[in-house]
Structure formats: structure tokens, C-alpha cells
Amino acid sequence: MNPKRLRILKVGIQKTGPVLYWMQRDQRVYDNWALIYAQEEALKRSVPLIVVFNLVPSFLGATIRHYGFMLRSLSEVDRELKKFNVSFILLSGDPLVEIPAFISQTDSSLLIADFNPLKIVRRWKKQVADNINIPFHEVDAHNIVPCLVASNKLELAAYTIRPKIHNLLPEFLDEFPQLKKMKNIFPDTTNNDWQKIIDTLDVDRSVKEVDWILPGEKATQEMLNNFIYNKLNDYPAKRNDPNIDGTSNLSSYLHFGQISSQRIVLEIIKQNETSVLQNSFLEELIIRKELSDNFCYFNKKYDSFEGFPIWAQQTLNIHRKDKREHLYSTEEFEKAETHDDLWNTAQREMVNTGKMHGFLRMYWAKKILEWSPTPEDALKIAIHLNDKYELDGRDPNGYTGIAWSIGGVHDRPWVERKVFGKIRYMNYLGCKRKFDVIKYIQKD
Numbered sequence: 001m002n003p004k005r006l007r008i009l010k011v012g013i014q015k016t017g018p019v020l021y022w023m024q025r026d027q028r029v030y031d032n033w034a035l036i037y038a039q040e041e042a043l044k045r046s047v048p049l050i051v052v053f054n055l056v057p058s059f060l061g062a063t064i065r066h067y068g069f070m071l072r073s074l075s076e077v078d079r080e081l082k083k084f085n086v087s088f089i090l091l092s093g094d095p096l097v098e099i100p101a102f103i104s105q106t107d108s109s110l111l112i113a114d115f116n117p118l119k120i121v122r123r124w125k126k127q128v129a130d131n132i133n134i135p136f137h138e139v140d141a142h143n144i145v146p147c148l149v150a151s152n153k154l155e156l157a158a159y160t161i162r163p164k165i166h167n168l169l170p171e172f173l174d175e176f177p178q179l180k181k182m183k184n185i186f187p188d189t190t191n192n193d194w195q196k197i198i199d200t201l202d203v204d205r206s207v208k209e210v211d212w213i214l215p216g217e218k219a220t221q222e223m224l225n226n227f228i229y230n231k232l233n234d235y236p237a238k239r240n241d242p243n244i245d246g247t248s249n250l251s252s253y254l255h256f257g258q259i260s261s262q263r264i265v266l267e268i269i270k271q272n273e274t275s276v277l278q279n280s281f282l283e284e285l286i287i288r289k290e291l292s293d294n295f296c297y298f299n300k301k302y303d304s305f306e307g308f309p310i311w312a313q314q315t316l317n318i319h320r321k322d323k324r325e326h327l328y329s330t331e332e333f334e335k336a337e338t339h340d341d342l343w344n345t346a347q348r349e350m351v352n353t354g355k356m357h358g359f360l361r362m363y364w365a366k367k368i369l370e371w372s373p374t375p376e377d378a379l380k381i382a383i384h385l386n387d388k389y390e391l392d393g394r395d396p397n398g399y400t401g402i403a404w405s406i407g408g409v410h411d412r413p414w415v416e417r418k419v420f421g422k423i424r425y426m427n428y429l430g431c432k433r434k435f436d437v438i439k440y441i442q443k444d
């Protein structure tokens with residue numbers, strides 16, 4: 001593994017027990033740099049390798065839709081790891097207590113975690129580091145160019161990070177080594193009953209699981225193949241039409257780390273002419289996605305008004321008192337009870353299927369700004385609904401997409417108008433020019 005993917009979170013003292021990979025964001029067996037590095041370290045020390053997942057009873061409003069998708073995929077991780085003599089241990093409870101306790105219990109020699117720019121996970125890691133005495137390493141297994149290598153500051157927009165990432169891609173877009181079968185095995189007799197775990201989990205069950213997308217690494221591969229063979233070439237022309245299933249549908253898999261974006265790019269390059277590098281899909285998957293990690297890592301206020309650029313805060317402040325033509329409560333938004341049939345249909349699509357089309361996500365969030373008393377309310381409502389219903393919610397892409405729509409993040413000032421100020425505006429007529437709005441609404 002390229003050592004630039006690695007960050008030392010704690011130096012710690014030398015011990016001789018197993019190596020522990022605390023799997024969080026990158027929930028997969030294959031193409032996972034954190035797991036590959038953990039295995040390299042375990043082999044070097046001739047000790048067993050354990051993968052531990054700490055299930056928290058509540059995580060940023062996640063519901064059974066999210067937990068079910070995640071746990072069904074983790075059951076596959078559990079089965080698959082056994083082929084390599086790697087134990088998978090499911091812990092449950094507060095990671096600040098469970099991870100240090102498990103380290104003591106197993107006398108582990110090294111803790112490894114994957115990279116996540118979100119505040120809550122960074123806080124966990126910091127506090128775990130304070131509560132253990134062994135070395136703690138972090139590997140960026142999510143981004144192709146590790147977030148902290150791509151840039152050491154908050155980037156202004158796609159155009160500022162793009163050349164940095166493009167320059168570094170040849171170095172980091174390398175093939176993954178295969179996992180090896182471990183000779184040193186951790187004596188583990190646990191047998192997780194995954195269905196029981198899912199059935200007895202104490203979480204919000206009002207948001208139903210969805211069946212149009214199957215969880216797990218194998219299902220991801222099928223979704224990817226379908227995209228490459230059937231949709232990739234037409235992606236630039238069809239990606240903005242919500243009446244067409246023209247996008248990859250990979251965001252939930254990427255969010256839960258069931259596939260690596262690096263594998264997606266390697267597969268696309270392998271199966272296509274080099275001209276594929278111009279396809280706008282790669283701009284979304286690499287630049288936009290990695291820019292979102294940059295935004296959330298370097299701007300701790302990524303989910304608040306103060307995280308917006310100064311020009312955007314100023315213009316929204318000037319327009320605070322503008323009369324709103326329509327005002328809705330969170331409940332009215334949630335129940336799709338606005339005057340706008342397009343907005344309501346998009347909202348229902350998200351509630352029912354766990355996925356709103358990408359083009360409509362922009363319109364959806366901008367209208368929440370237009371129809372809320374303050375930009376702060378709008379931001380809170382959009383994050384709440386996005387994270388509650390989107391299967392790919394609670395992702396840096398989500399916080400960034402909402403901040404782009406409502407707060408001008410990574411965008412520039414546009415013509416000034418009511419409520420929005422200089423934030424880019426979108427309206428119903430504009431949507432009608434882009435796609436057949438009536439057809440979309442009639443599908444509802």
C-alpha cells in the first residue's frame with residue numbers, strides 16, 4: 001500500500017497480540033486499503049488479524065432502512081472474511097467503551113481504522129486514541145487520492161481541487177493486492193445470527209427497508225457491471241433526466257463502503273477505450289465526491305449556516321426579512337404537502353424508495369430554502385429529511401450537496417433575487433425545460 005494513505009493517530013507502546021481493524025466507513029473485504037494494510041501488519045508480526053465492527057444503537061438518525069442495508073452486507077463481510085481466516089467481531093454499544101475494552105481483552109498490538117471526515121467519527125477516534133496505549137493508525141480507504149494528500153486546506157470549488165487530484169491520480173490509481181489466507185488465527189467461537197440482530201435492533205422502523213437495491217459486495221458488482229455495459233456511454237446525455245434510469249445507482253454502495261470508487265474507475269478503464277476518461281461520470285465519482293470529503297474535513301461547520309462562504313452568509317442575511325410566498329413546517333415538507341407537485345413527487349420518491357434522482361435533489365433543497373422562515377431552518381430540515389430517507393444519507397456528499405444548494409458552497413454568486421439573494425436559483429419552469437415534468441409526476 002502507498003504509505004501516503006496512512007496517518008499515525010497514536011504512537012503507543014509495543015505489544016505482541018493480534019492486529020485489530022476497526023471497520024467503520026469501508027465495509028468491505030475486497031479492495032479495502034485499510035484491511036490490506038492491517039493484514040500486512042499482522043503478517044509482519046506473525047499475529048492474527050481481527051476485524052471489529054462497533055454497532056452503535058443510534059447514528060445521526062439512521063433507521064432500519066439504513067441499518068438493514070448495512071447489517072445484511074456485514075453478514076456477507078463476516079462470511080467472506082472466514083475464507084481468509086480473519087475473524088469478524090460485532091461489538092455493540094458505545095465505541096469509546098467497547099473498542100478500548102476489546103483491545104484490553106485481546107491484548108491487541110495495533111489498532112487500524114479507515115478514514116472518515118465526519119465530526120462524530122473523528123471525535124470517537126480522538127477519544128479512543130486517548131483511552132488506549134497501543135499504536136493507532138488510520139488509512140484512507142475511501143478516496144482514490146487520500147483526502148489529506150489531495151489538499152491540506154479547504155478547497156474553494158471543483159476547479160481548485162481538480163488539478164491537484166488529476167496530478168496525483170497516476171500515483172494512487174493502482175491495482176489492489178489480493179488478501180492472503182492467514183496462518184495465525186484468532187480463537188473465536190462467535191456465530192452471529194444476522195437475521196436475529198436485524199429483527200431485534202432497537203431503531204426507528206417507520207422508514208421501511210427497500211428492495212430495488214440489494215446490499216453487499218456481490219450485488220454491488222452486478223450494479224456496476226450493469227452500469228458499465230448499459231448506461232455509461234449515455235451517462236453525460238441522460239444523467240439529468242429523472243424519467244430515465246441513467247445514473248449508476250452506486251451512491252448507497254459507496255456510502256456504506258461496499259465498493260471502492262477506485263475499483264469502479266479501474267473497471268471502467270479496463271473495459272473501455274481511453275476516451276472514457278472524458279466521461280462526466282468520472283468527474284462526479286472522483287472530483288465531486290472527493291471534494292465533499294475535503295469540505296467536511298476542513299470545514300467543521302459543514303452542517304451549519306456558519307459553514308457557508310462569507311459572500312453566501314452575507315447575501316442570505318440581507319434577504320432574511322424578504323416575504324416568503326409559501327412557508328411550510330418540517331411535517332408539511334415531510335408529508336409532501338406543498339403546493340408544488342414536482343417537489344411533492346420528488347419528496348415521495350425519496351420517502352418510498354430511499355433515492356431521489358440527483359437532478360431533483362438540487363431543486364428539492366433550493367425550494368426548502370425558498371419556503372422556510374430562515375436559511376438555518378432550511379438547512380436543518382433538508383439534512384433531517386435527507387438523512388432520514390435517503391439510503392445514501394449521512395454522507396459527506398449529502399452535507400456538501402445541501403450546502404451547495406442552500407449556502408452557495410463550491411458555487412459562485414448569481415443574479416440577486418428575493419429570499420435567495422445571490423445563491424443560485426432553480427425553478428419549475430427551468431425543470432420543464434430540462435425534462436418532461438408531467439411524465440415524472442404521473443409516474444408517482
Ligand code: FAD
Nearest residue numbers: 247248249250251284285288289358361365393397398401
Ligand atoms: P451518479 O450520477 O451515477 O454518480 C456517481 C457517483 O458520483 C455517485 O454515486 C456519487 O458518489 C458521486 N456523485 C454524483 N454526484 C455528486 C455530487 N453532486 N456531489 C458529490 N458526489 C457526487 N450523495 C450522496 O451520496 N448522499 C447524499 O445524501 C446526497 N445528498 C444530496 C443532497 C443534495 C441536496 C444534493 C444536491 C446532492 C446530494 N448527493 C448525495 C449527491 C448526488 O446527488 C448523489 O450522489 C447521486 O444522485 C447519487 O446517485 P447515483 O449514484 O446514481 O449518481
